[in-house]
Amino acid sequence: GVVAAASDDGAIYMLDSSSGDLKRELRPRRNEQSSPMVTSLYFLPRQPSRLLAGDMASRGRMWDFELGRVVNDFHMYEHQPDDDKVEGGGEGGPTMVNPPFVMAVDACDKYAAFGCGDLSFRLLSFRKKGEVVVKAVDGHRSFVNAVHFAQPAGGSPKKETDVHVLLTGGNDARVFIWHVLETKEGVFAKADGRIEHGSKVNGLCDAAGGVFGFAVCDEGPSISLYKVK
Numbered sequence: 001g002v003v004a005a006a007s008d009d010g011a012i013y014m015l016d017s018s019s020g021d022l023k024r025e026l027r028p029r030r031n032e033q034s035s036p037m038v039t040s041l042y043f044l045p046r047q048p049s050r051l052l053a054g055d056m057a058s059r060g061r062m063w064d065f066e067l068g069r070v071v072n073d074f075h076m077y078e079h080q081p082d083d084d085k086v087e088g089g090g091e092g093g094p095t096m097v098n099p100p101f102v103m104a105v106d107a108c109d110k111y112a113a114f115g116c117g118d119l120s121f122r123l124l125s126f127r128k129k130g131e132v133v134v135k136a137v138d139g140h141r142s143f144v145n146a147v148h149f150a151q152p153a154g155g156s157p158k159k160e161t162d163v164h165v166l167l168t169g170g171n172d173a174r175v176f177i178w179h180v181l182e183t184k185e186g187v188f189a190k191a192d193g194r195i196e197h198g199s200k201v202n203g204l205c206d207a208a209g210g211v212f213g214f215a216v217c218d219e220g221p222s223i224s225l226y227k228v229k
Contacts, residue, residue: 004043004051004065010035012053014065026051026063028070040105042112052112054102060114060122062132072132074114074124076100081120081138098143108149111180111187113166115144121168123180125187137178137189142171148204150177150214150228165192167214169201175216177228195226 001017012026028035036057044050044062050071051063060074077100100122104115112124120138127133146169164180166189177193199218207213213227 002065004041006038006041006053008037010038010055012038012041012051012063012065024065024068026065026068028061039102040114042105042107044107044112046109052105052107054105054114056101058100058102058116060102060105060124074122074132074134076102076114076116076118076122076136079122079134079136081136103143103145104147106147106149108164110182111149111164111166113147113149113168115147115168115170117143119170120144121147123166123187123189125182133187135187135189139176139191140168140170140172140174144168144170146170146201146204148206148214150212151206165212167204169197169204169216171200173197173199173201173218175201175204175226193228197224 003015003017005013010028013022014024016023036055038053038055040054042052049064049066051065053061058076061070062072064071098117100116100118102114103117106113110126114122119140120136121144123135123137125133148167150165150167166178166180167175169175175195175197176191178189179192181188181190197216199220201216201218203217205215207215207225216224
């Protein structure tokens with residue numbers, strides 16, 4: 001197996017999981033002025049040679065790490081949330097002037113999500129012939145530190161399913177539950193619930209047991225478990 005490790009200097013190191021030996025080093029193109037710090041990585045479930053990376057330059061990249069090259073670039077500035085409403089149905093809070101640098105990334109069979117520093121996340125839909133559709137969604141009051149596609153009740157994690165549930169958590173101590181929908185007009189995320197966790201959310205994952213529940217880690221020493229009916 002392979003382990004991916006991101007570094008502050010913009011490099012991604014592909015390591016053999018058994019020996020720890022370096023198999024490949026991934027870096028941006030040489031003509032870029034700087035290599036921004038890589039903040040998050042995620043292997044695509046159905047394309048094991050593809051790796052999603054997010055960085056502090058507000059950019060996401062899809063790498064083919066076997067070939068050692070970028071196959072797709074996603075500039076977060078190019079995709080902004082709608083001005084007329086907050087899709088989460090909330091009040092939205094104050095305007096965030098921070099750049100949309102990438103704080104977290106996760107993926108399932110059809111979609112990926114990048115949590116960003118401007119209250120929002122970018123939702124990616126993978127379509128046929130390599131097409132990728134990007135939608136920006138807001139609803140948080142601060143950085144989106146964690147994104148996670150949750151396992152539905154009775155389902156298998158990261159497998160193809162008709163139900164796609166996305167969890168997002170932020171510096172605002174909130175967790176949003178989103179239903180991800182796709183129509184002919186594009187891809188959308190509709191808020192289906194909000195939890196006032198009470199502390200900055202640093203990470204999200206499925207809870208054990210095979211039912212739709214999830215765990216939240218924050219600034220404290222404990223892990224909180226939630227079950228969604």
